[in-house]
Amino acid sequence: MALFNRWTNTVSRLSVVVLFGTPVVLISLLMLWVRTPYGTKQYREVLQPIQFDHRHHVSDEGIECRYCHTTVDKSPSAGIPSTTVCMSCHAQIWSKSPYLQMVREAYFTDRPIQWRRVHNLPDYVYFNHSIHVNKGVGCVTCHGRVDEMPAVNQVAPLTMGWCVECHRHPEPNLRPLEYITSMTWKPNGDPETVGAELAKKYNVHTRTSCTTCHR
């Protein structure tokens, strides 16, 4: 008489598969999850305390990125404009509008506006805007069509893999420095060739060593 019935063989094989397969599947699912927009927080419109609409300021009024984000080519941080920059126009335009009440309050009481950060890299990542901007990476490459966003949302996954991909092959993402802030520039021909020329012109040598970003 057999000690075990035949169907126990299936149970045994299946349980091995389940035992080893479960952690593999679980971990793979987790790893996939963080790469989806749920995990990367892409496409979530972040509501700000003041409804600053980039469509109006950039598309309609034609204000260039660097009018407000002044230090993007000088400093690691692009710079959120100080309230003075807002007031430089809004002391005269819409100076009594209730939508701008908070701006005026912030300016006159000297208390900062609490914006909510959209593009948030972990603290152990030291990203430097100035080098990217000075070497031909346009604003729209990473931040998307901000001029069409009612509320700014993160369009890029901002995962390390996404950054490293460009660092390994930057040419398709380069543009002439005059068009850094252009939202609609398209390369005149094959992005690879145009990019390769620009890389040579701007002396682009992307680094992939760890301390480039992690210090």
Add this chain to the structure above:
Amino acid sequence: MSDSRFPLPVLGDEKSSASVEPEVVSAPQSEATTVPDHGYHKSYWRSLEQKLNPEKYKSLNAREFPPNYFDVPKGVDRREFIGLLGASMALAGLTACSEKPVEPILAYTKNPEHMVVGDPLHYATAWSLRGVGTGLLVTAREGRPVKVEGNPEHPVNKGSTGAYDQALTISLYDPKRGQHVRRTASATKPGDIVTASWRTLREQLVTQGAEWAKDGGEGLRFLMEPSSSPSGGDLREKVLKRFPKAKFYAHAQLNHDNAIQGAELAFGTALHPSYALEDADVVVALDADLLEPLPENLGATRGWGERRSELSKLNRVYAIESRLSITGASADQRLRLKPSEIEGFARALLAELGGSVAGLNGLSAQPGRTLSDTEQKWVKAIARDLAGKPSRSLVAVGETQPPVVHAIAYAINSALGNVGTTLQLHPVLTHEKYSSVGTWYPELKEDVDAGKVKALVITAWNPVYASPFDLDVAGLIKKVPLSIYLGSHDDETAKVATWYLPAQHTLETWGDTRAVDGTASIIQPLIRPLFDGQSEHDLLSAFLDAPEQTAYDRLRAFWSGKVGLGFDAKWETWLSTGLIDGQTVPAQRPALNARGLSQALATAPAQGSGVELAFVPDYRVFDGRFANVTWLQEMPDPITKLTWDNAAMMSPGMAKKLGVDRESVIAISVNGQTLEAPVLPVPGYADDFIALPVGYGRELFPSGLPLGGVLGNPVNGGTGFNAYALQTSAALGFVSGAQVKAAGKTYDLALTQDHWTMEGREVSFSQTLAEFKKEPAVEESRGPLPTLLAPVVYEGYQWAMGVDTNRCTGCSACVVACVAENNIPVVGKHQIHRFNREMHWMRIDRYFAGDENEPEVINQPMMCQHCEAAPCEYVCPVNATTTSDEGLNEMVYNRCIGTRYCSNNCPYKVRRFNYLHWNGEKPALEQMAMNPDVTVRARGVMEKCTYCVQRIERTRIKARTEGRPIKEGEIVTACQQACPTHAISFGTLSDQNSETLAWHKDERRYDVLHELNTRPRTAYLMRVTNPNPELA
């Protein structure tokens, strides 16, 4: 060539397989070896235990970590721990499910001028210690200072700083700083404390000022911190003009009074010496710590460093001293004498030189005692050396020696023509000539006892604590109806004064100061006063009959008055360069007053007997004012490697005689007082002599409590024993006739000297010049070794560092600079003592060689060597440490999972692991001290020196946006920038003109642990001394 000198077993070599253990005794190698004989058979030892008791030492230190190193913190038992581990592993995955809270961005409402968020701003300022200024260049991020550097334009310190300067930022952000103005309801009932305000006090002073002016301010006394501030001097004049009968005194427990009085004896005028060591071929230091990185010595130290940089430039330094100071450790030859014996030696030297040097033969100087044979030999040899180098020699005397010894040295220097060349004599620039307690206490006591003193203003640092025990400063202050103390902390003096005003930190103050040669600098603040602090000048101006001004306006008004037209442009230049032109005072060349000196020499010197006790400045807390600066408390003492405490330091022979060992407590009785202190035997100390560093043992600060605490628990022990309790005003420097006996207890001392041991391997080398020329000891420690690995071709920059052990004095300014730059946590005494867990990325290993009483010393800064074939890299299971394309060994904190295999494999033991959450739960104030460019590491990750990669990246980005290569000297690491002797060089090996490449090719160059073929990027230059062959 046999490998028997290498402790690692080598295959196929039968001889070496028998001796796998490292040799630690100083016996010559066995004859069987075929190691080339370069006359070099030294073995180096780091502590007396290693030297005297090698078996016990080996057994205790055979393991890398002390027993209990991996213990789980108390409170969790094994079962609980495993249970928690299981549960937390199961729950670990869930952390990804919670959303990270939204991070707010708080932009400025009005952007401050020039400020770019993310980029630093640098401000030229200065600070003064006891009235001597140093030029500083402070880095500010987002409106707060984070790093102090020396001002490269300053003619005295030329960009270098000492450890005290580097710790200025953490002392600014010290939560224990005085924060509120306090007024005791009445001076006799200190229990009644009323929180008050500066405004109230100021109004009171203004009202009372009118009354005091009626009798010429007869009841006013000012006890000030020594200051050379020009605007402060002007304020002082104005106060004296309004109150002609008021009196100003200065108080600093560690001062230059002896040197100044010596100048009065020798030259008839009060002068203050500074030394131009770059011009000195022969230097004789009589108990003089010339290389201590105080503001007045930074220039001299740099000059000395220059003379040790090349073999052709080597000078000769003799140190005749009682304790092993850093000058003595770096000297070519040393003689041990008790402090009282130094005068006899100096007199004998004077007499000996009188024979050959004109100008000295009028002076007879009886030594007053019989010199030993060694001393006589030394006197003759030194005299010969000195006389052979007129105007290129120097005799310097330490501050603890009595004025007559200083006068003798001045006489010798004067006769040899050194005045104006190696010895610069400056007029005393502090407002009061003298600042020792004997110059003000008797007079003030008389006035107070007579009831004449109505108001006493104290800005000197903590006179109640920092004064000899026989003078009752506390009682004196209590008798004065109105006493105002302006101090950095709510300390012992604040407890007895009527009013306590928190002092503004130097980084918050507008002011000015002068360096030792008169160079004046504006002190500009880097941040608005964090607390209710006032500056000394604010307080003084309350005594004027003038409308109130801000410190800024007052300062500008003073200087504008001196300059006149064109002031505004000049002011801007002064602020940007950190220097005020035209303030240098030329050094003087007075004539020797031989007659006056002869009279002084006629009195026979006092003879000390029995055990002598010296009160020496501490390299970490100075006179006690830096006691709450955790970075300095944690910095190991340069000679003893002691942290968080002081100890009674004595020679090993004396300890044996007393029957005590390290950490035994002894009772020292002198002047009718007894103090118990632990023993620390130090090689190279004179016998029958104890050095007790001052500045510890304060009851006010709970022992060893670092800022923020460690795991919320106060650290037990630490912050030492109060030497002032034994000091009398009659003998501030040293006293003889001390009784010492064992007290039968022990006290733990947290010493780092045996931590991260190199286990007896030859890692540092020192030879005399003659030996080196015959055959350098480092021949086998450099050059390529055969390897199986394919060579890596580096294109572009190749970052490398050079460390010159011939120039390193061990002052540890670099250690503190590294702590400041890289957010290195403070761990406290307990962690250092029991677990070897000090987190310093850079340590200075101090090796002794030879006899324990006449040791040779080598200081070797050790940080990550950035090996090209790094042993740490290939053992990391998660690839958290890699080599960059430029040769930098990178550490990626976020990838590290804490296996610690890398530190296990590192032969240099330069990796530090965050065993506990050192950086957690910091008060917001202390967080401001952090450098935003460097990650603040959490528990569980490994860290190590990164060659200041944040500075490399910043400079690279700047250069690349400007479209140019990185210039030589553009990247300066924190340690390199601080070093007063320029012992560290950093640069790229790809640039043929780089200094670092030159150092890598130097004849003295070697690699530490070269035989392991790690191919480190840090090259060391060995120590070459220049002793006098007659005295060998």
